[in-house]
Amino acid sequence: MADREYHRLTRSRSRSIFGIISTSRSSLWLGKDHLLCIDTTGYNENYKRFYYRDIQALTFRKTDGWIVMAGVFALLAGGFGLIAVFGGDPIVAWVFGILAGICALVLILNLAAGPGCKCFLRTAVQTEELISLNRLRRARKALERLRPLIAEAQGVLAAEEIPARMRAWTGSSALEGQSPGGAPGFEVDDPNAPPRMVS
Amino acid sequence: MDSPLQCPKCKAALAETLLNRGELVPCPGCAAPLQIEIFPALFRRFTPGQDGERLVVEDEASCFYHPEKKAVLPCEGCGRFLCALCDCELQGQHFCPACLESGKKKGRIRKLEDERYLYDNIALSLAVYPTLVFYFTLITAPMALYIAIRYWNAPRSIVHRTKLRLISAIAIASLQLAGWAVGFYLLATNAKFHG
Numbered sequence: 001m002a003d004r005e006y007h008r009l010t011r012s013r014s015r016s017i018f019g020i021i022s023t024s025r026s027s028l029w030l031g032k033d034h035l036l037c038i039d040t041t042g043y044n045e046n047y048k049r050f051y052y053r054d055i056q057a058l059t060f061r062k063t064d065g066w067i068v069m070a071g072v073f074a075l076l077a078g079g080f081g082l083i084a085v086f087g088g089d090p091i092v093a094w095v096f097g098i099l100a101g102i103c104a105l106v107l108i109l110n111l112a113a114g115p116g117c118k119c120f121l122r123t124a125v126q127t128e129e130l131i132s133l134n135r136l137r138r139a140r141k142a143l144e145r146l147r148p149l150i151a152e153a154q155g156v157l158a159a160e161e162i163p164a165r166m167r168a169w170t171g172s173s174a175l176e177g178q179s180p181g182g183a184p185g186f187e188v189d190d191p192n193a194p195p196r197m198v199s
Numbered sequence: 200m201d202s203p204l205q206c207p208k209c210k211a212a213l214a215e216t217l218l219n220r221g222e223l224v225p226c227p228g229c230a231a232p233l234q235i236e237i238f239p240a241l242f243r244r245f246t247p248g249q250d251g252e253r254l255v256v257e258d259e260a261s262c263f264y265h266p267e268k269k270a271v272l273p274c275e276g277c278g279r280f281l282c283a284l285c286d287c288e289l290q291g292q293h294f295c296p297a298c299l300e301s302g303k304k305k306g307r308i309r310k311l312e313d314e315r316y317l318y319d320n321i322a323l324s325l326a327v328y329p330t331l332v333f334y335f336t337l338i339t340a341p342m343a344l345y346i347a348i349r350y351w352n353a354p355r356s357i358v359h360r361t362k363l364r365l366i367s368a369i370a371i372a373s374l375q376l377a378g379w380a381v382g383f384y385l386l387a388t389n390a391k392f393h394g
Contacts, residue, residue, distance in 0.1 A: 059236075062223055
């Protein structure tokens with residue numbers, strides 16, 4: 001088999017909460033030297049490349065959306081189930097029984113996927129939300145696959161190094177008046193010209 | 200405290216004690232559970248861009264875009280001499296801004312390609328969805344066939360994909376057109392028989 005350029009990191013996930021009807025989806029792929037984020041509408045694809053050597057941080061924030069979703073589907077499953085049981089008519093019982101079953105299945109799948117999260121990838125020039133990493137367990141698995149690739153490109157940052165590096169960063173940024181993340185500063189010396197980068 | 204990292208929700212600065220813990224820790228500002236993994240690139244300093252050296256001797260090669268600046272290397276796309284200011288490095292290759300722009304637009308530099316149309320999906324959708332209201336297929340089946348044949352060799356998705364969608368679109372659209380041909384033939388013979 002030919003060696004593929006990209007290997008799948010996550011399956012495509014919908015960009016909106018109405019995932020069933022929305023065609024806008026996002027997925028992540030591992031390349032040789034970069035992480036590829038593909039946003040697709042079904043008829044075209046947009047690509048974002050995050051080079052391993054440029055990735056500064058990955059942040060996961062646990063969200064409560066999955067609990068709300070579980071609550072909604074539990075209510076729906078319960079409601080449809082009650083109608084199916086006490087509806088009387090066999091056709092009503094079948095229709096609502098199937099609806100209750102579908103809602104219960106979605107509820108179980110939602111609970112099995114675990115807590116939801118939002119994942120942000122930071123580089124020197126942007127912070128991008130990775131839509132397809134919307135569950136904490138999946139995000140941590142992806143991090144474990146990404147970590148060796150980033151370490152190969154950047155080296156390893158030991159835990160004991162962090163305080164010293166942070167102090168050095170804080171000190172130098174205070175001296176240089178730089179923006180967070182070590183991004184270069186800008187100077188506007190002519191209001192009619194674009195800002196000039198200062199080193 | 201000044202910090203290079205902020206909470207994505209409340210933008211509070213995140214202290215070093217919260218970083219690379221491998222578990223969820225509460226944000227000091229909004230108490231949102233966060234896990235932050237940082238990498239050495241966070242502390243990397245940027246080297247400022249070079250300005251381009253001025254020509255001292257008139258015989259020296261000069262930049263195509265800045266005749267007063269000394270050329271340092273040729274563009275790998277067009278071969279024009281470039282000064283340090285015009286040299287755009289991309290994965291070890293050196294391009295002039297014009298080649299970089301045209302390479303992106305025409306898809307010649309694959310690493311700059313940021314969009315592709317999925318003609319296989321378009322053809323398949325045109326072949327499949329109108330089947331629900333069969334009358335539309337009289338228009339959409341030739342369209343699906345045209346797209347599938349016209350873009351047979353066009354690049355598909357950047358990730359591995361076969362031609363199965365295009366083949367399916369051609370097969371379905373051909374069947375629909377064959378159905379219409381048979382229908383028209385039957386109508387014509389029926390009209391002839393009764394007329």
